[in-house]
Structure formats: C-alpha cells, structure tokens
Amino acid sequence: MQTAQLVMNTALLAGEILLSNGSEIARVEDTMTRITTNAGFKQADVFVLLTGITMSLPEVGLTQVRPIHTRTIDLEKVDQVNTLSRQFAAQEIDLRTFNRRLHQISAAVATFPFWLQDLAAIVVSVTLMVAFTHIDDWVTVGLTALAGGVGYAVFYYINHEVRIRFLSEFLAALLIGLIADLGLMWLGLSRPARDAVIIGALMPLVPGVPLMNAFRDTIAGNFLSGPARAMEAVLSVGAIGVGIALMVSLR
Structure with missing residues (x-):
C-alpha cells in the first residue's frame, strides 16, 4: 500500500x-x-x-x-x-x-531573472514590429522597445503582486497605448508608426501557448478543458484589446 x-x-x-x-x-x-x-x-x-x-x-x-x-x-x-x-x-x-x-x-523559482525576461520582451517587440510592419526608423524602434519593456514590466509585477486575473493584461495594454500616443503627440510619429509601436509592444502579452493548447486539447477530444482554455485566452486578448481601445478613444 x-x-x-x-x-x-x-x-x-x-x-x-x-x-x-x-x-x-x-x-x-x-x-x-x-x-x-x-x-x-x-x-x-x-x-x-x-x-x-x-x-x-x-x-x-x-x-x-x-x-x-x-x-x-x-x-x-x-x-x-x-x-x-x-x-x-x-x-x-x-x-x-x-x-x-x-x-x-x-x-524551483523561475530560472530567468526579471531583467532578462524584460530584455527578451523588448527584443520580441522590436523584432516582430519590424517583421509585421516593415517600419525600421530609429524613433519607432526605440519607442517600441520602451513600450514593450514597460508594458511587460507592468504585466509581470501585477501578476506577481496583485494576482487579479486579466488586470495585468489590461493595465499593460493601457500603458502601451499611452506611450504610443505620447510618441504621436510629442515625437511627431505618423499614425502608421504609432500603430506599429502598439502592434510590436503587445506581442509579448499575446497568450500564444494557451491558444495553441486550447486547439490541441479540443482536437484531442477534451471538450471541457479545450474550450475552457480557449475562453481564458480569449478573455486575456479581450483585456488587451479593451486597454488599447480605451487609450485610443481617450486621446
């Protein structure tokens, strides 16, 4: 026994x-x-x-x-x-x-320290911004790096300190939208460049693994966990979208 x-x-x-x-x-x-x-x-x-x-x-x-x-x-x-x-x-x-x-x-605690995770978020933000939008001027790249790093930092600390589901995505997206709008007003960015900053900086927040797992669970016949995981990922995406939409509408 x-x-x-x-x-x-x-x-x-x-x-x-x-x-x-x-x-x-x-x-x-x-x-x-x-x-x-x-x-x-x-x-x-x-x-x-x-x-x-x-x-x-x-x-x-x-x-x-x-x-x-x-x-x-x-x-x-x-x-x-x-x-x-x-x-x-x-x-x-x-x-x-x-x-x-x-x-x-x-x-075991997380293998990678926060500064390294934030640096990775910056690299991902800039790389995907350039790949998706083909905008590579230094002002847009620098602002994307700033927005991506600050947004991920907010996302990380809220998840570890407050632990309120979907609040971290909402506030991080809100701050990313604010930084992009400040670039539009103060640095003379064009609207396509502002949108490129938002697109790149949001990439580290997108729940790619949960979405893929939701698809795999559903295909495997787990019709409880698959849709539940998909709904969780959709709510995360929704929180990101609401944060960006709110900031853009307030400008």
Missing part, C-alpha cells in the same frame, strides 16, 4: 507540475498513465481538467483529487518532468528519486 501511495503521489505531482506550467491535457494524462504503468500498475484512471486532477488506482482501491490553483507558462519545467518520466521508464532512476526530483522542480 505504501508503494501504491508513492506511485499515486508521484504521478499526481508530475501532472500538477505539467498542468500548472502550460502543458496540454493529453500530455498530462499520458505522462501520469505512463508513470503508473512503469511502476507496475496495469490500470490507472486519470481525469484531468484545468482546475484539478482526479486519479484512481483500482487495483489497490486508492483515489485522490489534486486541485490546481494557479497556472502559468514555464516550458522548462514541462521539459524537466518529461525527461524524468523517460528516465524512470528506462529504469535510470527509481521511484523515490523520481518523486524527490519532482519536488525540487515544483519548488
């Missing part, structure tokens, strides 16, 4: 890390099932939703529910769990080592 409980705890922890850090539902279910199979249990019933995981081992009569309270995007943790799962399948690590390393992954 102790071994069965350890197997269940390990599988649930792996599923929790995957689901909390941006993995699609099918990957979570497949990984948990493989863990129990490789641990010697022929049957495991796993039911995964965005807000919780239910798992049962009928052979020993164990059932447990694991709620999921927060979700973010950290594909490095997803890759680490997948790597450990493959090592466990190949018998390179035992079950206790697997469980211990999962706890280490779960407790």
Whole structure:
C-alpha cells in the first residue's frame, strides 16, 4: 500500500507540475498513465481538467483529487518532468528519486531573472514590429522597445503582486497605448508608426501557448478543458484589446 501511495503521489505531482506550467491535457494524462504503468500498475484512471486532477488506482482501491490553483507558462519545467518520466521508464532512476526530483522542480523559482525576461520582451517587440510592419526608423524602434519593456514590466509585477486575473493584461495594454500616443503627440510619429509601436509592444502579452493548447486539447477530444482554455485566452486578448481601445478613444 505504501508503494501504491508513492506511485499515486508521484504521478499526481508530475501532472500538477505539467498542468500548472502550460502543458496540454493529453500530455498530462499520458505522462501520469505512463508513470503508473512503469511502476507496475496495469490500470490507472486519470481525469484531468484545468482546475484539478482526479486519479484512481483500482487495483489497490486508492483515489485522490489534486486541485490546481494557479497556472502559468514555464516550458522548462514541462521539459524537466518529461525527461524524468523517460528516465524512470528506462529504469535510470527509481521511484523515490523520481518523486524527490519532482519536488525540487515544483519548488524551483523561475530560472530567468526579471531583467532578462524584460530584455527578451523588448527584443520580441522590436523584432516582430519590424517583421509585421516593415517600419525600421530609429524613433519607432526605440519607442517600441520602451513600450514593450514597460508594458511587460507592468504585466509581470501585477501578476506577481496583485494576482487579479486579466488586470495585468489590461493595465499593460493601457500603458502601451499611452506611450504610443505620447510618441504621436510629442515625437511627431505618423499614425502608421504609432500603430506599429502598439502592434510590436503587445506581442509579448499575446497568450500564444494557451491558444495553441486550447486547439490541441479540443482536437484531442477534451471538450471541457479545450474550450475552457480557449475562453481564458480569449478573455486575456479581450483585456488587451479593451486597454488599447480605451487609450485610443481617450486621446
């Protein structure tokens, strides 16, 4: 019974890390099932939703529910769990080592510091602005870098301090729109250049991974989690759009 409980705890922890850090539902279910199979249990019933995981081992009569309270995007943790799962399948690590390393992954803080994330947001903003609009004058590029960096900083700190869903996207978009409008009024930017600044600076905020996961979940037949994840992504996009529209309409 102790071994069965350890197997269940390990599988649930792996599923929790995957689901909390941006993995699609099918990957979570497949990984948990493989863990129990490789641990010697022929049957495991796993039911995964965005807000919780239910798992049962009928052979020993164990059932447990694991709620999921927060979700973010950290594909490095997803890759680490997948790597450990493959090592466990190949018998390179035992079950206790697997469980211990999962706890280490779960407790680990973000690998990249904020300044590096913000720098990446600036690079993404400028690069995609030029790629989408073909505007490459230094004033527009510099303003895009400023708007992208400030917008992502607002998005990051509100998510970590306030933790009110969709408020971070709204305020970040509002500030991006303000910076772009100030460039229009004070720096003499044309309206196409102002729009280019907005387009580029918003790119780091767009929920691309959730949208893709929503599509993949729906295609895989998860008609509860797929549309729910899509609605979450649509609300994020809506918050971004409202922030920009409000700032543009106030000018």
